[in-house]
Amino acid sequence: HVQLVESGGGSVQAGGSLRLSCTASGYTYSTYCMAWFRQAPGKEREAVSLINTSSGATYYTDPVKGRFTISQDNAKNTVYVQMNSLLPDDTAMYYCAAGAVVSRGAWYLSTYYTAWDQGTQVTVS
Numbered sequence: 476h477v478q479l480v481e482s483g484g485g486s487v488q489a490g491g492s493l494r495l496s497c498t499a500s501g502y503t504y505s506t507y508c509m510a511w512f513r514q515a516p517g518k519e520r521e522a523v524s525l526i527n528t529s530s531g532a533t534y535y536t537d538p539v540k541g542r543f544t545i546s547q548d549n550a551k552n553t554v555y556v557q558m559n560s561l562l563p564d565d566t567a568m569y570y571c572a573a574g575a576v577v578s579r580g581a582w583y584l585s586t587y588y589t590a591w592d593q594g595t596q597v598t599v600s
Contacts, residue, residue, distance in 0.1 A: 477501045477590035481571045484595035492559045493597060497571030504552040505529045508577040511545065511556045512585060513567035513597075522583035523569070524556055534582055538564070561599045568594040 483495035497509065511523040524545040525534040533545050544557045554571065572588035581587070 477507070477573055479571045479573060479590055479592035481569075481592040481595050484569060484597050486598040486600065487561055489561060489563055489599055491561050491599070492557070493561065494558065495556045495569055495571070495595060495597075496553055497555075497592060498551065498553045499573060500552060502573075504549065507573040507575050507590075508582070508587075509547070509554040510572045510574070510577075510582065510588060511554075512570045512572055512588075513565075514570070514594075515564075515567040518567075520570070520585055522585070525577070525582045526554060527577075528554070534579075536583060558597070561597075563599050565597060566599045567597060569597050570594045 478501045479497055481497045505528045508527050510525040512520050513523050514520040522536050526545045542560045547554045571592045573590040574588040577587040
């Protein structure tokens, strides 16, 4: 079955950078899209970024465009998100997710994703 293991995260001052990693196993890596979501206290989970692991196409939500970069290392079955110019509003639990069938026009909907990791905390002060 699909397993996702996330690493990275932590605390950083505003304007700083962090990188999260998510390593997938238990399936053929390129058959699932990989996404990052986040959830701040008292708020709903929201999408951050998506990468089509087969084509390499990437998508971002407006709050992170120009600051976050999603990438992958196919040889390692790993997806990364490089987060620069971090803001206090970026403080949240960040989750890696995988989905086999994801609508390009609605990739930000969490319902498309069938596998999630345990999440990692990112705190920006």
